[in-house]
Amino acid sequence: xxxxxxxxxxxxxxxxxxxxxxxxxxxxxxxxxxxxxxxxxxxxxxxxxxxxxxxxxxxxxxxxxxxxxxxxxxxxxxxxxxxxxxxxxxxxxxxxxxxxxxxxxxxxxxxxxxxxxxxxxxxxxxxxxxxxxxxxxxxxxxxxxxxxxxxxxxxxxxxxxxxxxxxxxxxxxxxxxxxxxxxxxxxxxxxxxxxxxxxxxxxxxxxxxxxxxxxxxxxxxxxxxxxxxxxxxxxxxxxxxxxxxxxxxxxxxxxxxxxxxxxxxxxxxxxxxxxxxxxxxxxxxxxxxxxxxxxxxxxxx
Amino acid sequence: xxxxxxxxxxxxxxxxxxxxxxxxxxxxxxxxxxxxxxxxxxxxxxxxxxxxxxxxxxxxxxxxxxxxxxxxxxxxxxxxxxxxxxxxxxxxxxxxxxxxxxxxxxxxxxxxxxxxxxxxxxxxxxxxxxxxxxxxxxxxxxxxxxxxxxxxxxxxxxxxxxxxxxxxxxxxxxxxxxxxxxxxxxxxxxxxxxxxxxxxxxxxxxxxxxxxxxxxxxxxxxxxxxxxxxxxxxxxxxxxxxxxxxxxxxxxxxxxxxxxxxxxxxxxxxxxxxxxxxxxxxxxxxxxxxxxxxxxxxxxxxxxxxxxxxxxxxxxxxxxxxxxxxxxxxxxxxxxxxxxxxxxxxxxxxxxxxxxxxxxxxxxxxxxxx
Amino acid sequence: xxxxxxxxxxxxxxxxxxxxxxxxxxxxxxxxxxxxxxxxxxxxxxxxxxxxxxxxxxxxxxxxxxxxxxxxxxxxxxxxxxxxxxxxxxxxxxxxxxxxxxxxxxxxxxxxxxxxxxxxxxxxxxxxxxxxxxxxxxxxxxxxxxxxxxxxxxxxxxxxxxxxxxxxxxxxxxxxxxxxxxxxxxxxxxxxxxxxxxxxxxxxxxxxxxxxxxxxxxxxxxxxxxxxxxxxxxxxxxxxxxxxxxxxxxxxxxxxxxx
Numbered sequence: 038x039x040x041x042x043x044x045x046x047x048x049x050x051x052x053x054x055x056x057x058x059x060x061x062x063x064x065x066x067x068x069x070x071x072x073x074x075x076x077x078x079x080x081x082x083x084x085x086x087x088x089x090x091x092x093x094x095x096x097x098x099x100x101x102x103x104x105x106x107x108x109x110x111x112x113x114x115x116x117x118x119x120x121x122x123x124x125x126x127x128x129x130x131x132x133x134x135x136x137x138x139x140x141x142x143x144x145x146x147x148x149x150x151x152x153x154x155x156x157x158x159x160x161x162x163x164x165x166x167x168x169x170x171x172x173x174x175x176x177x178x179x180x181x182x183x184x185x186x187x188x189x190x191x192x193x194x195x196x197x198x199x200x201x202x203x204x205x206x207x208x209x210x211x212x213x214x215x216x217x218x219x220x221x222x223x224x225x226x227x228x229x230x231x232x233x234x235x236x237x238x239x240x241x242x243x244x245x246x247x248x249x250x251x252x253x254x255x256x257x258x259x260x261x262x263x264x265x266x267x268x269x270x271x272x273x274x275x276x277x278x279x280x281x282x283x284x285x286x287x288x289x290x291x292x293x294x295x296x297x298x299x300x301x302x303x304x305x306x307x308x309x310x311x312x313x314x315x316x317x318x319x320x321x322x323x324x325x326x327x328x329x330x331x332x333x334x335x336x337x338x
Numbered sequence: 339x340x341x342x343x344x345x346x347x348x349x350x351x352x353x354x355x356x357x358x359x360x361x362x363x364x365x366x367x368x369x370x371x372x373x374x375x376x377x378x379x380x381x382x383x384x385x386x387x388x389x390x391x392x393x394x395x396x397x398x399x400x401x402x403x404x405x406x407x408x409x410x411x412x413x414x415x416x417x418x419x420x421x422x423x424x425x426x427x428x429x430x431x432x433x434x435x436x437x438x439x440x441x442x443x444x445x446x447x448x449x450x451x452x453x454x455x456x457x458x459x460x461x462x463x464x465x466x467x468x469x470x471x472x473x474x475x476x477x478x479x480x481x482x483x484x485x486x487x488x489x490x491x492x493x494x495x496x497x498x499x500x501x502x503x504x505x506x507x508x509x510x511x512x513x514x515x516x517x518x519x520x521x522x523x524x525x526x527x528x529x530x531x532x533x534x535x536x537x538x539x540x541x542x543x544x545x546x547x548x549x550x551x552x553x554x555x556x557x558x559x560x561x562x563x564x565x566x567x568x569x570x571x572x573x574x575x576x577x578x579x580x581x582x583x584x585x586x587x588x589x590x591x592x593x594x595x596x597x598x599x600x601x602x603x604x605x606x607x608x609x610x611x612x613x614x615x616x617x618x619x620x621x622x623x624x625x626x627x628x629x630x631x632x633x634x635x636x637x638x639x640x641x642x643x644x645x646x647x648x649x650x651x652x653x654x655x656x657x658x659x660x661x662x663x664x665x666x667x668x669x670x671x672x673x674x675x676x677x678x679x680x681x682x683x684x685x686x687x688x689x690x691x692x693x694x695x696x697x698x699x700x701x702x703x704x705x706x707x708x
Numbered sequence: 709x710x711x712x713x714x715x716x717x718x719x720x721x722x723x724x725x726x727x728x729x730x731x732x733x734x735x736x737x738x739x740x741x742x743x744x745x746x747x748x749x750x751x752x753x754x755x756x757x758x759x760x761x762x763x764x765x766x767x768x769x770x771x772x773x774x775x776x777x778x779x780x781x782x783x784x785x786x787x788x789x790x791x792x793x794x795x796x797x798x799x800x801x802x803x804x805x806x807x808x809x810x811x812x813x814x815x816x817x818x819x820x821x822x823x824x825x826x827x828x829x830x831x832x833x834x835x836x837x838x839x840x841x842x843x844x845x846x847x848x849x850x851x852x853x854x855x856x857x858x859x860x861x862x863x864x865x866x867x868x869x870x871x872x873x874x875x876x877x878x879x880x881x882x883x884x885x886x887x888x889x890x891x892x893x894x895x896x897x898x899x900x901x902x903x904x905x906x907x908x909x910x911x912x913x914x915x916x917x918x919x920x921x922x923x924x925x926x927x928x929x930x931x932x933x934x935x936x937x938x939x940x941x942x943x944x945x946x947x948x949x950x951x952x953x954x955x956x957x958x959x960x961x962x963x964x965x966x967x
Binding site for chain 1: 402404473474477478479481482483485486487489490491493494495497498500501502614615618621625656659660662663664665666667670671674
Binding site: 552555556557559560562563565566567569570571572573574575576577578580581584 | 763765790791794795799800802806807808809810811815818819820822824825826827830831832833875879
C-alpha cells in the first residue's frame with residue numbers, strides 16, 4: 038500500500054516538475070509559435086541564479102536570515118530570466134517570426150552559447166544548493182514520507198498555473214498579448230505596441246522557465262546540462278497536450294509523469310524514458326493535433 | 339548559366355576529393371607527421387557522407403531531422419558489433435558477462451559475418467526510417483512537429499542504449515576494436531589505414547555523384563517542389579508522402595553507412611553519437627556549408643571539423659563553443675544559404691547592385707555639370 | 709440557358725460545417741461541359757469552400773460531388789484524396805499564385821505534365837520531344853514561350869498567374885477551376901487572361917470564382933450567385949445581375965463590387 042502511495046506521489050511530483058518546466062513553453066511555443074531550444078538553458082539559468090543567491094546569503098548575510106534566500110532567489114530568477122528573455126527576443130527572435138524552423142535552429146545556437154557560458158563561469162562540475170530550512174525533510178504520514186521540497190514544487194506549479202491563467206485571461210497585458218498573437222495588424226491599428234508586447238510575452242515565458250529552474254535547484258546538482266535533461270520531455274508534453282492549450286499541457290504532463298514513474302517501477306529510468314517517448318509518438322500518429330486541439334480551416338497550421 | 343554552375347560545383351568537389359586523397363600519401367612521405375590527423379580526416383569523410391544525406395532531406399525536401407544521430411549511431415553500432423566479435427573471436431564480451439548474460443545474444447550473432455553486417459546496417463535503419471516516415475508523413479505531420487518528434491525518438495534511442503548495458507555496454511559503448519582492415523594505429527599499420535581511407539573516400543565520391551543525379555532528376559525537382567509548396571505538389575498529382583518517405587529512408591541509410599565507416603576510424607562508438615546535440619551538430623555543418631547544394635554540406639562538414647581539430651586544446655576549446663553557437667545563429671539569421679549561398683548568390687547580387695548604381699552616379703554628375 | 713451541353717460535374721446537396729460555422733448549405737448544381745461557369749457572391753459566401761470541396765482539400769459534412777465520365781459512369785470525388793482527383797483531370801488554380809518558386813518555368817511545366825507521377829517513374833524520367841513540344845505550345849498559349857529558363861519565383865504577379873494557368877493547361881484537364889484569376893491584375897492583363905480562357909474552353913470545362921464584373925461579362929456562359937453558403941440565383945450574366953435579391957445582397961454589402 039505504501040509503495041503505491043509513494044509511487045503515486047512520485048508520479049505527481051515528476052508531472053509537476055515537467056509541467057513547471059513546460060508552462061513557459063506554452064507561451065513561447067504554444068502562443069507565439071516560436072520554438073525556443075534555449076528554453077532548457079533558461080531553466081539552467083534560474084537554477085544557477087538560485088545558487089548564486091544562496092552563496093550571497095551564505096557569505097554576506099547573517100545565518101539567521103539564510104532561509105530567506107529562497108524566496109529572494111525565486112524573485113531574482115524570475116527577474117533575471119525575464120530580462121534575458123527580452124534581450125533574446127530583441128536580438129534574435131524578432132527576426133524570426135513566421136520562420137518556425139529557423140527559430141528552432143537559431144535558439145539552438147543560443148543554447149550552445151549559454152551552456153558554454155555556464156561552463157566558463159561555474160566549471161564543468163555540478164554545484165549543489167542547500168535547501169532552506171523550511172523545505173528540508175518531509176511530511177511523514179504512517180510509513181510514507183512526502184519530502185517538503187517536492188510538495189513545494191507541486192504547490193508552486195499550481196500557483197503558477199493560476200497566475201498564468203489569470204494573466205492570460207484577465208489582465209490587460211494578457212489581452213493585448215492574445216490580440217497581437219491573433220491578429221497583429223489589427224492589434225497595431227488599435228494602438229497596441231506589438232513589438233513591445235512580443236518582447237514582454239517572450240520575457241514572461243522565459244521567466245516562468247527561470248522560476249522552474251529555481252525549483253529544480255532543490256532537487257539535485259546543477260550543471261550546464263540541466264536544461265538538456267528536460268527540453269525533450271517539455272516539448273513533447275506541449276505537443277501531446279495540444280499546442281497552445283493550458284489544460285492540455287497539464288494533462289500531458291500528468292500522462293508523461295505518471296507513465297514514466299510507473300514504467301520505471303518495473304524497469305529503469307532510462308528504459309522508462311524511452312518507452313514513454315515511443316508511446317507518445319505512437320499516440321501522435323493517431324491524433325497528431327494532441328489531446329486538445331483547435332480545429333482550424335487551414336489544412337496546415 | 340545553370341549548367342556551368344553545376345560543372346563548377348562538380349569540379350570543386352573533385353578538387354576537394356583530390357586533396358583528401360593526397361593525405362595518406364603526404365603522411366607516408368612525412369609531409370604530414372601525425373597519423374592521428376589523417377585518421378581525423380577519415381572521420382571527416384564520414385561526416386561528409388551523413389551531411390549529404392541530411393542535405394537531401396533538409397536542403398532539398400524541407401524535412402528537418404534533428405535525430406539523424408540515431409541512424410548514424412545504429413550504423414556505427416552495427417559495424418561495431420561485427421568488429422567486436424572479430425576481436426573476441428565470436429565469444430561473449432566482458433560487458434555481457436558483467437551484465438549477467440549466459441551466452442551471446444541472438445541479435446549479436448547476426449553480426450558475425452561482414453556481408454550480414456553490411457546488409458543489416460542498411461536494412462535496420464531503413465526499416466526504422468520507413469516505419470517512422472510512413473506514419474508521420476501520411477499524417478501530414480510536418481515542419482517543427484516532425485523535428486520535435488525526431489528529437490524525441492533519438493533521445494529514446496539514447497536512453498534505451500544506455501539502459502540495455504548488457505547488450506550495448508551502456509555509457510561506455512563498444513570499444514577495444516580494430517578496423518575492418520585491422521589496426522590502423524601508427525606508422526606500422528599504415529597500409530591498413532590507407533585502405534580504409536581510400537575505401538571511405540570512394541564511398542563519398544559515389545554518394546556525391548549519386549546524390550547529384552538524384553537531385554537533377556524529375557524526382558529531385560519534385561523534392562524541391564515539396565519544399566517550396568507542398569500543397570501545390572499534392573494538387574499537381576504527386577503522392578507527397580511517398581516521396582518524403584523514399585528520400586528519408588535513403589538519407590537514413592546514408593547516415594548508417596557513414597556511421598559504419600566512422601567507427602573504423604574512431605575505434606569506438608558510444609551513445610553520445612545518438613544524442614540530440616550530435617544530431618544538431620550535423621545540421622550545423624549543412625547550414626554553414628549551404629543547404630540544398632550537395633557540395634555545401636561537404637564543405638561545411640570539413641571546414642567545421644577541421645577548425646574543431648585545430649582549436650581542440652586548452653583555452654580554445656571553450657571559445658570554440660561560443661564561435662560555433664554564434665556562427666550558427668548568424669548563419670540562420672542572415673545567411674540562409676550558407677557559404678555556398680554567400681559565394682554564389684549574395685556576393686554576385688551585391689556586385690550587381692553596385693554596378694547598377696554606378697551609371698546613376700554618372701548621370702547625376704552630368705546633370706550637376708549642367 | 710441552352711442545355712445541349714452535357715453535364716460534366718454534379719454537385720449534390722453539399723453542406724460544410726466548420727466548428728459550428730455553416731460554410732455551405734445544401735448546395736446543388738450541374739456544371740455543363742465546355743462552358744465557362746462563374747460562381748460569384750460576397751466574401752464569405754462559400755465560393756472558395758466549394759472549390760475546396762471539389763478538389764478534395766476539405767470534406768463535406770453532407771452531400772457529394774460527382775464527376776460524369778464519358779462512358780456514362782460517375783466517380784464520386786468527395787471520397788478521393790487530392791492527388792487522385794487531380795489525376796482524374798480536375799485541376800485547380802489557387803487564389804495566390806502558387807508556382808514552385810525555386811524551379812525554372814520549364815521545370816514547373818514539366819512537373820505539371822500528366823503521367824509519370826510515381827516515385828520510380830520520377831527517378832528515371834527523361835523528357836521526350838513530344839513533352840517538350842507540348843510544354844512550349846502551352847506556354848505559347850499564355851504568351852510565355854520565351855520564359856522557359858526564368859526562375860518562377862522571380863516572375864511578376866501577372867506572369868506567375870499565367871504560368872500557373874499554363875501548368876494547369878498542360879495537364880490537359882477535363883475541368884479547370886480558377887479562384888479569382890483576375891486578382892491583382894490590371895485591365896490589360898485581365899483581358900488577356902479572359903482571352904486565354906475563351907480560347908481553351910472548347911477543350912475543357914472552366915469554373916471560375918471572381919469579383920471583377922467586367923471579367924465576368926467578358927467570358928461567362930453562366931453565373932451562379934452564392935450568398936451565406938446557399939445558392940441564390942443561377943442564369944446568364946444579365947439574369948443574375950438584374951435579379952432583385954442579388955442586387956439587395958450586393959447593395960446591402962455597401963455598393964458595387966466591380967471597383
